[in-house]
Amino acid sequence: MTLSVYNTLTRSKETFQTLEKNKVRMYCCGITVYDYCHLGHARTCLVWDVVRRYLKWCGYEVQYIQNFTDIDDKILNRARQEGTSMEAVSEKFIAAYFEDMEHLGVGKADAYPRATHTLDGIKRLVSELEQKGFAYPAEGDVYYSVQKFPEYGKLSGRKLEDLQAGASGRVGVEDPEASKKQYPFDFALWKAAKEGEPAWESPWGNGRPGWHIECSAMVRERLGETIDIHVGGGDLTFPHHENEIAQSEAVTGKPLSNYWLHNGMIIVEGKKMSKSLGNFITIRELLDKFEPMAVRLFILQTQYRKPLDFTEEALATATNSWETLKEGLLFGYQYGKQLGFSIPSNASSQSGELITRFKEAVDDDFNFAGGLAVLFEIAKNLIREGNILVHEGKTKTASQELAAQWQTLIELAGILGFAVQPEETNSNSTGGISDAQIEALVQQRNEARKNKNYAESDRLRDELQAQGITLIDKPGGVTIWNRS
RNA sequence: GGCGACAUAGCCAAGUGGUAAGGCCGUGGAUUGCAAAUCCAUUAUCCCCCAGUUCGAAUCUGGGUGUCGCCUCCA
Structure with a gap:
């Protein structure tokens, strides 16, 4: 028996082979920590954790890394709203993340690198991209020039021409970054500091990293130039993972990952569960209503690549x-x-x-x-x-x-x-009623039954049931009982 | 408009050439004073539609239809 996996890169199932015998290096794009996680995040974290468990069970030594994006506009916005700092917001939601995942039974990754802890690696990568001609500075920003990377689009199956045609009129006219870009689909590797926002020193001036570069830096730092499996939500395929490939492979000249796996989205009434649509349910809200293991079953009973419809009814079914x-x-x-x-x-x-x-x-x-x-x-x-x-x-x-x-x-x-x-x-031990007491009541009930005093016998049965004692009447007038 | 995925019973969902797993809900029978619990049995002649390949297709090919995702931050 051999394991085969669907590789987004080739759009086909492939036999799984590791770079190093019996060893798997695996990276999962985690979350941006600006709010509580919802069911969609739960699916991603849970599915890939189970994949990791399965690989281990199959005998692989698995190194599993998942990041936290803790530099981002959304976090800054939240900090402004709450009158706190970016760090305070990040810390709060990282702590919440770990609580939620523990409740769901999601195992811990081997490491959780954060963007704020990876600045050196990020800056080194940006410098290398600049030296090799893949990146250019622009007024304190640094952009990646997608046209310099011939394979750009290979993961998501896009061509730059298609992108341009499709995005006509939709890509960032009002985006202040747009004017600095040499080409509309170039993306930021480094952003110049804005007034009052956290910033780090760099060769391009004070600023902060763009979103995509952190994952390239973390993978390289923690797992090496080429890894076995890179996973994440399907909505990250483009542009995030495409950009990761462009960044990493331009520098190393080697594949970033041999296998790219993507999980399907959670759907609510026909639409993707998302923050922007407001149709989400947080893990906390969910666990107020349903057992963690029921949620797990709900998620795992659908193939990970398929969209998964969230309904209360489906969760109730999963509970059963x-x-x-x-x-x-x-x-x-x-x-x-x-x-x-x-x-x-x-x-x-x-x-x-x-x-x-x-x-x-x-x-x-x-x-x-x-x-x-x-x-x-x-x-x-x-x-x-x-x-x-x-x-x-x-x-x-x-x-x-x-x-x-x-x-x-x-x-x-x-x-x-x-x-x-x-x-x-063993929850019975707290029940308070002793076996002897139960026996006596059962006796009493059977007496009543013999006398056809069913009102009394049913009352006794109800009384016992209320204490968690279930009676089983067997043929021949014998009654046995158990604690439920 | 471009790229991609999916379409199986009341609901969820496996199955990728050999005659439809599993779960939930339900139904009938046994048992019972009635229940509960339990036991036994049972629930798609057919896999979105049409055409083709084949001895044989839910499974392969072509053409439709529908749904969703991505193309913008997004798990």
């Missing part, structure tokens, strides 16, 4: 689905003692029919939705076995087999980032 998966994941914690096995081991099996089917699905361009089908099959079966155990007291399936299935389920769920707290099954 998660309940099913969760019950399967709890199986061992619930019945393990009874069946004679304990906590799941950390040993990775990497074998077995179920694992193979999962791997086959996911190896095809990270088809997590296909992989989830395997998890649900296992979960459903374990739930059934668990119910038989509750109702009958025993099951025909060998406990070894059940232990193995559960182990597999835990392992596969772990790759996708699904986890349960075993304590969830």
